[in-house]
Amino acid sequence: MPTTDPRNPAEHPTVFQKLLEPVECFVQEQTQQLPNHPKQKYGYEDFFRLLIYYFVSGTTSLKLLITARLNLGLLPVELGLQPVPYSTCQEAFERFSPRLFQAVFHYLLANISFKAIPELATLGTVCCMDGSLFPVLSSMRWAAYTTHHQALKLPLCFELKRMIPVDFWVGSGHSSERQALRRLLVAGVTYLADRGYMSFQLCADICHAQAHFLFRTKTNLRFTVVEPWPVVLPAAAQRLFPGVTDELIRYDNDPHGALYRLVRVVIGQETYFLLTDRPDLTTFQISLLYAYRWQVELLFRFLKRTLNGIHLIRQDQRGVTIQFYALLITALLALHLKQLVLEQHESQAHQDGFKPSHPHAPTAPHKTSPQARIEGVEFVTWVNQKLQKYWKIGIHWLSALRDLLVCPFGERAIGILSKL
Numbered sequence: 416m417p418t419t420d421p422r423n424p425a426e427h428p429t430v431f432q433k434l435l436e437p438v439e440c441f442v443q444e445q446t447q448q449l450p451n452h453p454k455q456k457y458g459y460e461d462f463f464r465l466l467i468y469y470f471v472s473g474t475t476s477l478k479l480l481i482t483a484r485l486n487l488g489l490l491p492v493e494l495g496l497q498p499v500p501y502s503t504c505q506e507a508f509e510r511f512s513p514r515l516f517q518a519v520f521h522y523l524l525a526n527i528s529f530k531a532i533p534e535l536a537t538l539g540t541v542c543c544m545d546g547s548l549f550p551v552l553s554s555m556r557w558a559a560y561t562t563h564h565q566a567l568k569l570p571l572c573f574e575l576k577r578m579i580p581v582d583f584w585v586g587s588g589h590s591s592e593r594q595a596l597r598r599l600l601v602a603g604v605t606y607l608a609d610r611g612y613m614s615f616q617l618c619a620d621i622c623h624a625q626a627h628f629l630f631r632t633k634t635n636l637r638f639t640v641v642e643p644w645p646v647v648l649p650a651a652a653q654r655l656f657p658g659v660t661d662e663l664i665r666y667d668n669d670p671h672g673a674l675y676r677l678v679r680v681v682i683g684q685e686t687y688f689l690l691t692d693r694p695d696l697t698t699f700q701i702s703l704l705y706a707y708r709w710q711v712e713l714l715f716r717f718l719k720r721t722l723n724g725i726h727l728i729r730q731d732q733r734g735v736t737i738q739f740y741a742l743l744i745t746a747l748l749a750l751h752l753k754q755l756v757l758e759q760h761e762s763q764a765h766q767d768g769f770k771p772s773h774p775h776a777p778t779a780p781h782k783t784s785p786q787a788r789i790e791g792v793e794f795v796t797w798v799n800q801k802l803q804k805y806w807k808i809g810i811h812w813l814s815a816l817r818d819l820l821v822c823p824f825g826e827r828a829i830g831i832l833s834k835l
Contacts, residue, residue, distance in 0.1 A: 429493050430816065433824040434752050435467065438744070441522050445515055459515060461497045462507040466741040468496060470722050471749065472817055477504070477728050493821040508734040516740035523747045529577045530754050530805050536576040538696065541629075541704055543711040544599075544608040546570040546592045547719070551727060567735060570595035573711040575607070575704070578806040579750065580714060580743050585736050593617050600624045605693060607708050613690070615669045622673070622692055629691040629704055632677075636688075637667040641674060647697035656680055661698045678702065718742055721810055749808055749816065753832065757805065760833035763826075811835050 428436070446460045465485075474480045478501055484490050486498045535541070548566045566588035574581045584595045593612055597620055600606075605627040613630045621628045644661040653659075660679045665672060678689040678701045689705050696704075719725040724742045729735055812835040819828045 427823040427825060429821050430752075430824050430828050431468070431471075431494055431820040433755075434471065434748050434816075434820075435464065437527050437748065437751055438519050438523060441519060445518065455510075457497065457499050457503050457507060459507075459511050461499070462504070462511060463516075463519070463741075465496055465499070465504070466738075467745050467748065468494060468820075470724070470742055470745040471813075471820070473723060473813070475723050475726055491821040505729075508729050508731075508737055511737070513733060513736040513740060516737050516744065520740050520744055520747075523744065523751075524579070524581060527747070527751055529579055529747075529751065531576045532578070532801055535707075538576075538700060538704065539605055539627075540603060541575040541605045541607055542581065543573040543575060543708050544570065544592075544596050544606050544612065545573075545708075545711045545715070546595065547715040548588055549719075549725060549727065551730065568592070569715075569739060570599075571711065571714070572599050572606075573714055575707055575710065578710060578802065579747060583739060583743070585732060585739060596621075600626050602626055605629060605691075605704075607704055609708065615666065615671060615673075618675070618690075618692070619671045619673065627691070627693050629689065629693070629701065631705060632688045632690045634686055634688055638664040638677065639667060640664055644676065644698075648699045648702075652699060652702075656682060656702075659698060659702075661701075676701075714746075717808065718746065721808070721813060722746065746808075749813070750806065752816070753808060753812065754805055756829050756832045759829055763829075809835070 432439075442460055442463050446458055449459055465481075469477055469480055472480075481499060481501045481504055485496055486500075488498075490496055546568050548568055551565045551567055568586045568588050568590050570584050570586065570590075570592045571580055572582040573579070582599045584598055586595060593614060596606060596608070596612060596617065600621065602625040606612075606621060607629045608631075610631050610633055613632045618628055618630070640662045642663040644663060646659050646661045648656070648659060658679075658681050660677075662677050663674055664677045665674055673692075676691050676694065678691075678698055680687045680689065680702050687702075687705065689701055691701060693701075722742060722745060724738070727735060728738050812832065815831055815835055819831065822828050
């Protein structure tokens with residue numbers, strides 16, 4: 416058993432300490448700035464560490480974690496988690512403001528260098544916008560969804576080039592996702608969303624905020640073609656998706672009379688109407704960006720199922736907001752650790768004179784086979800290989816991380832985590 420404070424690691428930190436390292440100093444600074452209460456034995460830093468461990472460990476019940484493991488001394492001391500009465504932990508949701516967790520979340524986004532996909536970064540900052548329902552108890556009247564059911568909605572903004580969540584808003588089940596998008600608008604960002612977000616007023620509001628949009632629209636909206644645009648598609652895409660059109664149009668019922676680009680793509684029996692105000696994107700880039708909108712759906716599945724975020728700890732909006740911030744902070748910390756592990760592993764392999772042996776290691780585009788060397792198709796393959804290696808956190812990787820949390824962050828841990 417170590418004689419030093421686990422929260423003050425010496426030369427060899429544990430994997431859990433390495434996971435928390437990007438925010439450790441910031442959280443300590445926050446703690447020092449909080450009012451000091453003589454009778455307060457459970458502080459903000461302890462509360463923060465417990466929530467991060469709760470989500471990364473895959474535990475489905477915070478109460479069981481505290482009463483059946485933490486307070487009985489069944490968790491390794493290297494985790495640095497302080498025993499606490501469950502009632503005191505619940506009180507912490509009242510004593511500590513969600514703004515503290517919001518500040519940590521924004522600190523991570525501003526100060527941690529997450530990898531970016533250069534091929535997507537050249538298209539500017541594109542954020543996928545979507546919402547997901549979380550079932551709640553019937554007593555949570557503030558989260559009314561239908562007459563007989565309660566649910567809260569989490570509209571979330573997902574940055575495509577870094578593949579990370581960058582903002583969200585907590586509302587009731589019937590709250591407006593369009594209004595949530597208005598709350599989150601940032602100038603210069605292109606917002607990518609499905610048909611539910613499409614409205615003439617929202618398009619005008621986005622443009623007024625000096626932002627941009629790429630929405631899928633309904634097929635029955637009447638419009639007038641003002642000017643046909645050249646369809647710019649790779650040869651392979653032209654063969655796969657014949658009949659693609661790119662036009663400058665004006666909707667007949669749009670009170671603003673705005674001119675937008677409309678790209679129509681037929682895939683199987685489905686026709687996709689993609690509307691945007693960006694004239695600089697090619698037809699292929701517009702179609703490609705909409706295809707990557709699915710990444711935000713995968714994020715919701717990861718948050719709900721893999722990190723067990725679907726189980727709500729609290730029933731009030733304040734507590735739920737803290738939970739979602741802690742959940743997203745955990746996701747960002749895990750992604751940062753994965754990318755750090757891969758960088759260190761590849762750096763060591765380079766020093767040893769070996770090439771990375773990761774099964775999903777991408778091959779540079781100019782080294783692909785002649786059959787695969789097709790413009791557009793090669794690009795998509797290249798991006799997907801990068802996603803698999805640097806951004807996807809699968810259940811196997813997360814399971815290995817959970818088993819290694821109290822192990823030293825050294826060659827063994829790096830070797831295991833870099834191979835999954």
